[in-house]
Amino acid sequence: MKRLLLAFFLLFGTLQASSEPAHDEVVTAGKEYVSKDMGTMVVDFLKSTGLYAFMTAEDTTKMDHGHEIEVSEFSQGWGRVIMILIAFLLFYLAIVKNFEPLLLLPIGFGGLLANIPIADISGPNGFLGILFEAGVANGLFPILIFMGVGAMTDFGPLLSNPKVALLGGAAQFGIFGTLVGAVALTQYTDMFSFSLQQASAIGIIGGADGPTSIFVATNLAPELLGAIAVASYSYMALVPIIQPPIMKGLTTEEERKIQMKSLRAVSKLEKIVFPLTVITLTLLVLPDATPLVGALMFGNFLKESGVVARLSDTLQNALINIITIFLGLSVGSKLAAEKFLVAETLGILVLGLIAFSIGTASGVIMAKIMNKFSKDKVNPLIGSAGVSAVPMAARVSNKVGMEAKPGNMLLMHAMGPNVAGVIGSAVAAGVLLSIFK
Amino acid sequence: MEEINLVSEGFKFMILGMGTVFLFLILMIFVLNLQAKIIQKFFPQTNIPHKKDDSSSKKDLDEEKRVVAAITGAIMAVKKG
Structure with missing residues (x-):
């Protein structure tokens, strides 16, 4: 009994000893509460409101990816207000004009949250900052999106008429044309100064492929990510407005009426082998493109194999939806005033539009060149679908074709260059990434 | 370090990039046509x-x-x- 009691005391003693320093730490870690009178309390609280923060903005520095950057008074105060209004504009475009609402809503809301003063939601400890570090800074989310895109894409139209892949290749001229344009602006004018990396990231907008743009931008020019992502998705949404005038301007009435041979049926085996063929080619020619192409083909392989309907279903719906939310919000978190309200953003928006137009035009021109050499005529309208905005660009080809000749269904024909465009822009991205390694 | 002519660099990127894109797609067209022939010959649609x-x-x-x-x-x- 005595021994037991002794043991008990000993135990208690050690416990108390070990708990004492811990207790001390708690006190020093949290701020000591000091009693204040009601007046000071109210004043202190008012100082922590957003309104006060907007009005008393001053120059500060903040940590950004490990190094300090200067943040001006403007971007702390009025800049934030303007950015919040831009977020509202994105909501308007998404809800009323129906421009890519799936992405513009999360991006816009991310931008709204990121510009709230004091809360620092997009900082390293805010949830947007954490999401960004988890999936965008390391390029993970775009890759996951690509899996879903692969699982949703039917490569059948490309398999039944492979030569239309050339149209998807030609449309990538938009990427490189814009790259040259961006460096030319730097070289010959004083308006902008884009490095080659930044110019490459801007050019990728011409590929009309949101995830690819984000993937390249995070690798080559993370500081421009917000503007590039917004430009990229806005122009994808504007496909039905940007493309038709270019398509009509470059083709004659007769060309638009060309009726294409109906597509042959593609066997199931061909569809199953296709992803494996493409991934083999990619690993032989350009391993740098394999993250994007590999994810795309993985998704497609699950779909076409026909034995993992559950996984394919998850990729097409649940996973891509979750990642779209995360990606949109974290890209939106880069819409901070000090990064977005700069002259470069305007340059990026203009260059992106040029990139898109060049891509559209070169697809159409390539189709006309192909018609010179081949007896199976291609309707040049499907050339514009070589920019990879799937399936919007193909739908536009179909619509313009129907206007010229009612009943001339081009949709399935246009899907060929459309999906080839996805592969083409992934290859172009791989080339750019390999150059800067 | 000598000044790099950005525009000529840009054009180099364009030639390399478009060359690779077309090379890849032409190779893909070739392989896909071949694959279609083989599959249609040896594994006709079941x-x-x-x-x-x-x-x-x-x-x-x-x-x-x-x-x-x-x-x-x-x-x-x-x-x-």
């Missing part, structure tokens, strides 16, 4: 006979329907008479 079955059974069904219609017609005619 669901073709299946389809034939379908269509023949459909024909049978149509035939049956016609027979039934004829019989009903005959019965009606007899009853009226």
